[in-house]
Amino acid sequence: MTVASSFDLISDIHLDFWVRMNNNEVKQRRNIDRLVDSLIPPDHPSSTLVIAGDLGHYNVQNQQLLISFKRFYDKILIVFGNHDLYLVSNGQRRKYSSDSMKRRGEMKQLAEQLEGVVCLDGTTICIDGVTYGGTASWYDCSFGIQTLNMSQSQLYEEWKKSMNDANLIYPRFTQSTLMDFFNHEYEKLEAVIDESQVIISHVSPDWSHVGGKHLIDPVTSFYYFDGSSLLTRAKGKVWCFGHIHTKVDYLHSDGCRLINNALGYPDERTGTKIRTIQL
Secondary structure (H helix, E strand, C coil): CCCCCEEEEEECCCHHHHCCCCCCHHHHHHHHHHHHHHHCCCCCCCCEEEEECCCCCCHHHHHHHHHHHCCCCCEEEEECCHHHHCCCCHHHHHHCCCCHHHHHHHHHHHHHCCCCEEECCCEEEEECCEEEEECCCCCCCHHHHHHCCCCHHHHHHHHHHHCCHHHHCCCCCCHHHHHHHHHHHHHHHHHHCCCCCEEECCCECCCCCCCHHHHHCHHHHHCECCCHHHHCCCCCCEEEECCCCCCEEEECCCCCEEEECECCCHHHCCCCCCEEEEC
8 A cells, every 4th residue: 555645734714714704605715715825835735734623614605615625635633622613793692593413413524525625533444544533622721730730620711712712603602511522532532542653632731832921821721731641642743733823843852743824813814824734
């Protein structure tokens, strides 16, 4: 079997910030195609695109994005991010009965209607000899507990004040259900990590490269989880993640390569394009 030598990576597209959601389908498709064209590297050698979460806030628009990407890629692998759970309007809350998982379930169906598009949710897929595995993942507040000596209750109160996740994901998380959600996602990672050469999650399992003001900011707790026990099992693997809108590529002390290639919001001016990752 021929083993693929590369895949392409992006995350945190936040489509509706780049292309305004409207009912003019022709205009919307044209604008989405322009955005996608601007993201494709000039000599993209990969047939597989990995999207590490946060497509956008509107499922139909997100499907149009995937259709546009399919002009360039045979396979598209997706994990969902926190924004893929958001219900940002009264209309969305009515449509999905104030249940964010219904929106995510619909997005999975719309995505997988397209040939070659797969949503990883505690699952794996082998493409050209490379096994990819992933899930959305979630944060566990361990950064604040271990680094800032804060309690889980203190961090929950900070989370309610600081994060849109507290107001736009339904039903609203309690302190208990927030941790239940993390634990459920963590179990999915545990199920795929050993057989996967490429691991994909939205949230990073490692905060060793956090610096500056973020080292003393409790909000950092909501951008990472303590994946130390998983990283000990990931030597020689590649772990792709999103959520932070900061591009990084480094080798963890346990031998796992961690990569973020987030697009982010227009006003962040990251200059990100889809990046080819060599295996």
